[in-house]
Amino acid sequence: MGKTSAKTILVVDDDLRESIAYALAEEGYNTIHVDNEERALSCLNNGQIDLVITALNAPNIDGMKLLNITKEKHPETDVIIVANSQSVEMTVKAIRAGAYDLQTKPINIDKLKISVDEVLKNHIILAEDVGIPHPLDSKYGLTGFVGNSDKMQRVYRTIAKVAPAMMTVLIMGETGTGKNLVARAIHYNSPRKDKPFVELSCAALPESVIESELFGHERGAFTNAISRKKGRFELADSGTLFLNEVSDISPYTQVKLLRVLEDKEFERVGGMETLSVDVRLIAATNKDLEQAIRDGKFREDLYYRLRGVIIDIPPLRQRKEDIPLLVEAFIRDANRLNKVEVKGITDQAMQFLIEYDWPGNVRELKNCIEGMVVMTRRSSLGMNDLPKYIRRAGDDKWQVDIHVGMSARDAERELIAETLKYTNNNKALAAKILNMGLRTLFRKVKEYDIN
Secondary structure (H helix, E strand, O other): OHHHOOOEEEEEOOOOHHHHHHHHHHOOOEEEEEOOHHHHHHHHHHOOOOEEEEEOEEOOEEHHHHHHHHHHHOOOOEEEEEEOOOOHHHHHHHHHOOOOEEEEOOOOHHHHHHHHHHHHHOOOOOOOOOOOOOOOOHHHOOOOOOOOOHHHHHHHHHHHHHOOOOOOEEEEOOOOOOHHHHHHHHHHOOOOOOOOEEEEEOOOOOHHHHHHHHHOEOOOOOOOOOOOEOOHHHHOOOOEEEEEOHHHOOHHHHHHHHHHHHHOEEEOEOOOOEEEOOOEEEEEEOOOHHHHHHOOOOOHHHHHHHOOEEEEOOOHHHOHHHHHHHHHHHHHHHHHHHOOOOOEEOHHHHHHHHHOOOOOHHHHHHHHHHHHHHHOOOOEEOHHHOOHHHHHHHHHHOOOOOOOOOOHHHHHHHHHHHHHHHOOOOHHHHHHHOOOOHHHHHHHHHHHOOO
8 A cells, every 4th residue: 555555535425425435445545435514523533634525515515614624623634625516716715715626526536536646645744743733844944934824734735746846936925934945845855855955145136246156257257256166056056046036136147047947058257168057946036026027127038937836925914823833933943042941922922923914924023032032031921021012013903892881791702703803714723812722612603603
């Protein structure tokens, strides 16, 4: 059975469950099949399920509901939706909700097997040593690359897919989102992981400097060129070159970069010898390259050459459910680096961190937590350790309309409803903020009829 022997698939359908389960069992997967939503949830709660294949709509089966519950309570488990008919709207809705794929009835079993093989081959392994969802090997210094939100799961899934390939990758995202971590993750999970990983930040470098850094130069090529220098392409030969803020490269150098990508050849500045290299290129930018093309600042042909695969890193304000995990990881890192033993953070202080919009993204949060850890005199971080600008932002926004005269029931309903609204109906995050068990929250949502 080999690679699939430890993988378990749960098939949830009214009429095709046995045939799907049998076909996948022949491939060496462990399969379980049930005909209703309640049994499916019981299976998920009672054992490790790697993949759920569920009908979208069938008697006693609500596929979207099962998908949402699975992603909330078992985020490491992937989901494939099976629908009676396929539409662009339904596909987008399913993928946005976290589904790996959407298959259409009548089922093409060979196509389903390909999808299953892809998702389980690239299945994200959770790091057991730190006790939190972490999809990448921590020995490569990726401890800041933490997140269990649907948006980050898609990023991890894309990394797992593109890492073994040799295509170019364009990473897009705001400053501080971790584009360099994505590039390293791709390299260190690729066949080139034992070869060089070379990085160059192109931001605000003069044209002559960028050209020399990329392609190297010969002695005497320009003033102060007192000896031959190898460029980043030579240094990255047989490995990976990561160009950060590629949008800052001048049009002149863009032409030379395009030639290397197409022909794998270049000359050093001031040199006549044509050099050949085998380099995988990963580029990143925090700017809109399509707008830069319209403005005449970036070559369209280079853009299409770079965007073999695009990975869009979400800003932290769009994945606030990841903040508690990031905070825990950054406290551990700060403890280790500064030889201190801060044990955690109070719920109230965590609420303010979640409420803040983090314009500097993960980098800003990391620096904030390290500063709090270093400066605190307490065993746990609290409100007094928060920077004043975060406390002010939280005071302005964290308000719930609970007033004298309300019953305790109405007050609790209002608090739960507003917290769910704040977390975009992420019940796992809402339960953590409310210091309430997830099952209790589900029960109260049903009891209070909160939509």
